[in-house]
Amino acid sequence: MTVLCDLRSDTVTRPCAGMRAAMAAAEVGDDVYGEDPTVAHLEARLSEMLGKEAGLFLPSGSMSNLCALMALGGRGDAVITGKPYHVNAWEAGSASVLGGMMIVPLAPGPDAALEPEDVAAAIFEDDPHFARTRILSIENTVSGQAVSLARMDAAIAPARAAGLSVHLDGARLFNASVALGVEARELAARADTVSVCLSKGLGAPVGTVLVGPREVIHHARRARKLLGGAMRQAGVLAAAALWALDHVLPRLSDDHARATALAEGLSGLDIGAVRARTNMVHLRPHAQLGDLRGALAAKGILVGTPDPESRMVLHRDVDDQSLAAALTVFRNVSTGKPPVAMP
Ligand SMILES: Cc1ncc(COP(=O)(O)O)c(C=O)c1O
Known part of the structure; x- marks a missing residue:
């Protein structure tokens, strides 16, 4: 089966020829010795963009979040975060398992932000019975929702x-x-440390940069080593990220426009409740459609697992043509009509 459109995540993008050329041409060195100029350039560029003193290139967003928590706190500390946020829900309990920290998860409001009164109530008193509350870990975007x-x-x-x-x-x-419509550094200014993934909407194959105060990033660098995430000639990966900042970042709004177009197309088919947020579309299909995801997959359209909503994420490998193909398959599957030839 040929995949016509892979909407499962923005992590599925593959490096294009331009990005691969930048990777091939990258100047590299041993980054554990602090000798990779391309990694250093990426760390400096993102910390400058986000108004922070220093940056650290890491293999993944999960490791970046954990290194941030380990740099800001330690064993026996409590971290307040959102129940559905990645730090709590999708990182294998790493803050507790590896960081020795207690997560205090809060249910966010309808816009995915934490409610101030809940945050206030979740901060433990200074009492030997309780963990020390040291960190608030927030997220933006949350499942596509911009806070x-x-x-x-x-x-x-x-x-x-x-x-x-x-x-x-x-x-x-x-x-x-x-x-x-707000500068990224405005958002970043609210926090001490900020973790930004290069391998999601920006389309790089690997990598996340954690930015923050020099002293905190120094601690995060040790945590990265502790976790086995220090890399050697990582400049080949940093070069892809730098290329993405030049070529993909300026066109992120195209993904948002296509998410809106997909949601509008699906609304017209009356197959369920649809919502578009940034580069994501969430669909809660009508029950009578049965295994909609399986039916779509059989025709080459991949969407996220229903949970109970199916997530569809727009990214740089989905162009107008593949989006039109996806909508055609949705139409055929939802109306039970035989498939029509793809454009
Ligand atoms: C909000 C958020 N944070 C962190 C991560 C973790 O990134 P990685 O998959 O690189 O570990 C993800 C991954 O999807 C995410 O969506």
């Missing part, structure tokens, strides 16, 4: 008042920036 500056500020205020550090999981920070 406004005002709502970020509201959630952060009680944490700052209690002296907590703030980590921002900005795996898709630039999508939030585009959707809100």
